[in-house]
Amino acid sequence: MRKSKTETAETRRRIVDLAAQTFRSNGIAATGVAEIMAAAGLTHGGFYRHFDSKDQLVAEACSFGLDDMVRSYRSASEGGRERFVKHLQSCLTPAYRDDRSGGCPLVAMGSELVRADAATRRGASNGFQELIDEIAQWLPAKSRREARDQAIAVLTGMIGVVTMSRVVDDARLSARILRAGKDEIGRRFGTNPPRRRGSVRRRRRG
Amino acid sequence: MRKSKTETAETRRRIVDLAAQTFRSNGIAATGVAEIMAAAGLTHGGFYRHFDSKDQLVAEACSFGLDDMVRSYRSASEGGRERFVKHLQSCLTPAYRDDRSGGCPLVAMGSELVRADAATRRGASNGFQELIDEIAQWLPAKSRREARDQAIAVLTGMIGVVTMSRVVDDARLSARILRAGKDEIGRRFGTNPPRRRGSVRRRRRG
DNA sequence: TGTACATCAGTGAACGCGCGTTCACTGATGTAC
DNA sequence: TGTACATCAGTGAACGCGCGTTCACTGATGTAC
Numbered sequence: 001m002r003k004s005k006t007e008t009a010e011t012r013r014r015i016v017d018l019a020a021q022t023f024r025s026n027g028i029a030a031t032g033v034a035e036i037m038a039a040a041g042l043t044h045g046g047f048y049r050h051f052d053s054k055d056q057l058v059a060e061a062c063s064f065g066l067d068d069m070v071r072s073y074r075s076a077s078e079g080g081r082e083r084f085v086k087h088l089q090s091c092l093t094p095a096y097r098d099d100r101s102g103g104c105p106l107v108a109m110g111s112e113l114v115r116a117d118a119a120t121r122r123g124a125s126n127g128f129q130e131l132i133d134e135i136a137q138w139l140p141a142k143s144r145r146e147a148r149d150q151a152i153a154v155l156t157g158m159i160g161v162v163t164m165s166r167v168v169d170d171a172r173l174s175a176r177i178l179r180a181g182k183d184e185i186g187r188r189f190g191t192n193p194p195r196r197r198g199s200v201r202r203r204r205r206g
Numbered sequence: 207m208r209k210s211k212t213e214t215a216e217t218r219r220r221i222v223d224l225a226a227q228t229f230r231s232n233g234i235a236a237t238g239v240a241e242i243m244a245a246a247g248l249t250h251g252g253f254y255r256h257f258d259s260k261d262q263l264v265a266e267a268c269s270f271g272l273d274d275m276v277r278s279y280r281s282a283s284e285g286g287r288e289r290f291v292k293h294l295q296s297c298l299t300p301a302y303r304d305d306r307s308g309g310c311p312l313v314a315m316g317s318e319l320v321r322a323d324a325a326t327r328r329g330a331s332n333g334f335q336e337l338i339d340e341i342a343q344w345l346p347a348k349s350r351r352e353a354r355d356q357a358i359a360v361l362t363g364m365i366g367v368v369t370m371s372r373v374v375d376d377a378r379l380s381a382r383i384l385r386a387g388k389d390e391i392g393r394r395f396g397t398n399p400p401r402r403r404g405s406v407r408r409r410r411r412g
Numbered sequence: 413t414g415t416a417c418a419t420c421a422g423t424g425a426a427c428g429c430g431c432g433t434t435c436a437c438t439g440a441t442g443t444a445c
Numbered sequence: 446t447g448t449a450c451a452t453c454a455g456t457g458a459a460c461g462c463g464c465g466t467t468c469a470c471t472g473a474t475g476t477a478c
Contacts, residue, residue, distance in 0.1 A: 001422050002473045008421065027321060029235035032464060045468085046422040054465065100320075106373065110317045114306075114372040115233060121375040128374060152386040153363065160366030161359075166320040167312065168334060169327040180358040207455050208440045214454065238431060251435085252455040260432065419475070427467070434460070442452070 012050045015040050019061040020068075021101040024108035028058055028116070059119040065105035066127025073134040081138050085189045088135070091158060092181040097165045097174070107162045131155055138189065154188060157181065218256045221246050225267040226274075227307040230314035234264055234322070265325040271311035272333025279340040287344050291395045294341070297364060298387040303371045303380070313368045337361055344395065360394060363387065 003011065018039045022031045033054050034044035051057045076087030090096065096103055106113070106128065113124050132151045139154070141147035161181030165174045209217065224245045228237050239260050240250035257263045282293035296302065302309055312319070312334065319330050338357045345360070347353035367387030371380045 001471060002420050002475085003422075004474065007474095011421080027235060027318060029233060030321070033466085034464080042421095043423055044465090045424060048466070049421050106370070108317060108320075110369045110373065111313070111315050112233060112317055114314075114369070115236070118375065121373060125374045125376055125379065128370060129379070149382070149386040149389070152383055153367075153390045156366035156370050156383060156387065157359065157363040158366070159370060160362035160364070163316045163320070163369075164312065164334065164362050164365060167316065167327060168331045169324065170331055173331065173335070176355070177358055177362060180355040181362065183355070184359045207438060208442085208453050209455075210441065213441095217454080239433085240431080248454095249456055250432090251457060254433070255454050415478085417475100417477085419473105421471100421473090423469105423471080425468090425470105427465100429464080431462080431464085432460100435458090436456105437458105438454100438456080440452105440454090442450100444450085445448085 011040070011042070015042075015047075015050060016057065016060050016064050019057050020065040020105065023058065023061050024065065024103065024105060025101040028109055028112045033057070055117050055120070058116060059123055062105050062109065062113065062116070062120050063123035063127065065108075066123065066130075069104050070127060070130045070134065073131060077134060077137070081189075082191065084138050085185065085191050088154070088158070088185050088189075089182045092161055092165075092178045092185070094175065094178065097162060097178060100166070104159070104162070107159050107166075110159060110163060128155070140190070150188065154185065157184060217246070217248075221248075221253075221256060222263065222266050222270050225263050226271040226311070229264065229267050230271065230309065230311060231307040234315055234318045239263070261323050261326070264322060265329055268311050268315070268319065268322070268326050269329035269333065271314075272329065272336075275310050276333060276336045276340065279337060283340060283343070287395075288397065290344050291391065291397050294360070294364070294391050294395075295388045298367055298371075298384045298391065300381065300384065303368060303384060306372070310365070310368070313365050313372075316365065316369060334361070346396070356394065360391065363390060 015036060019031075019036045022036055022039060033047050036057070037044045037047055051060075073084075073087065076084045079087075091103070100108065106124065113120065116124070132148060132155055135154050136144070136147040136151035139147045139150045141150055158181060161177055161184075165177045165181075168174045168177065221242060225237075225242045228242050228245060239253050242263070243250045243253055253263075257266075279290075279293065282290045285293075297309070306314065312330065319326065322330070338354060338361055341360050342350070342353040342357035345353045345356045347356055364387060367383055367390075371383045371387075374380045374383065
């Protein structure tokens with residue numbers, strides 16, 4: 001039953017991907033190794049051919065999910081400031097809120113990451129910093145430091161907004177939380193209220 | 207072995223209190239009924255004399271923790287605006303961050319509450335709204351509605367800030383996240399930067 | 413290129429363990445008279 | 446107020462179950478010659 005090297009690598013990647021999805025939608029502690037393997041069309045016994053432990057998979061799944069986020073931010077950045085702000089705001093929509101298996105691991109597993117092992121928190125920290133850098137470059141501020149501080153406020157704000165929009169059991173309130181978050185982004189980047197297209201692009205000085 | 211009515215009520219209250227602490231520090235899924243009962247100096251068998259299920263305890267523990275938060279906000283409110291802002295900012299300190307068994311359930315169990323049962327999410331939503339009301343009354347805004355939207359941004363921001371300050375494994379970054387959050391509160395309430403005591407209170411125009 | 417053999421991805425049974433929940437039992441409390 | 450009995454808070458063993466992890470086994474792949 002041995003598989004070729006490429007097949008093995010592909011299987012491993014698929015397990016990490018499915019784990020990232022399952023951990024995000026059901027939580028880390030509530031998701032079993034067997035459940036993930038079954039999602040990959042495998043039995044649980046083979047798990048340890050690929051990973052040392054569930055914790056190792058958690059760490060890789062978290063980093064994998066964050067890499068996806070970073071990639072999407074970078075890709076949006078390439079479209080310029082306005083495109084980037086739009087992308088940020090697209091993370092504060094009902095569609096994003098309702099896609100629980102996708103999106104940001106920091107939102108979906110936030111309170112569980114607090115208690116995760118060293119490797120997982122390392123990956124989470126790195127991902128967080130990369131997202132901060134991506135956001136900071138588009139924020140008008142006196143200094144690089146100030147831009148980063150503002151970026152921290154933006155990202156933590158988004159994390160809190162999406163988390164609470166999911167927690168709350170009242171649809172109207174949930175929508176309002178998202179809207180408040182979106183407006184907040186607009187205000188901060190100076191694209192609020194939405195003026196006509198082709199709006200000003202300011203660049204940080206210093 | 208039967209206990210008096212008052213003893214029984216007191217025991218129940220103690221179980222809920224300890225559950226609130228344990229769920230916050232270790233997470234909901236990762237905490238067993240037996241662990242909580244042991245913390246209360248009891249064996250797990252007696253649990254079902256007080257509660258129908260673990261889920262019921264989760265709901266009560268979450269509401270209990272949020273009631274505590276609401277009480278502390280109200281108490282701070284009685285000291286006036288400046289006192290209230292100070293109180294909000296005290297939630298964005300290393301001491302608060304490091305007290306994992308205390309503090310806000312929305313922070314400590316956020317991503318798990320998303321998947322909690324109806325009663326728990328009901329309680330979480332109510333607590334969230336009460337906190338919003340408390341914050342909104344101190345925010346200068348054109349309308350009640352606008353004040354509430356700003357309050358939503360403030361509270362979700364705080365939730366994201368404390369969560370990430372706990373997730374991140376770099377002490378410097380963690381402190382910086384807290385500081386950014388604190389400054390953000392100051393800016394929003396117009397008490398930033400800290401001028402000499404008796405600082406200016408600005409009111410939004412319009 | 414063909415052959416012989418080591419490697420190892422995946423299977424499925426089994427490990428010890430802790431989970432949420434149930435239950436027969438104990439004995440102090442609450443209640444009816 | 447005193448007595449008889451029902452109630453029920455708490456105990457500790459037991460329930461079925463799923464967890465993370467291990468292991469003997471299978472058979473295709475990779476490798477050495």
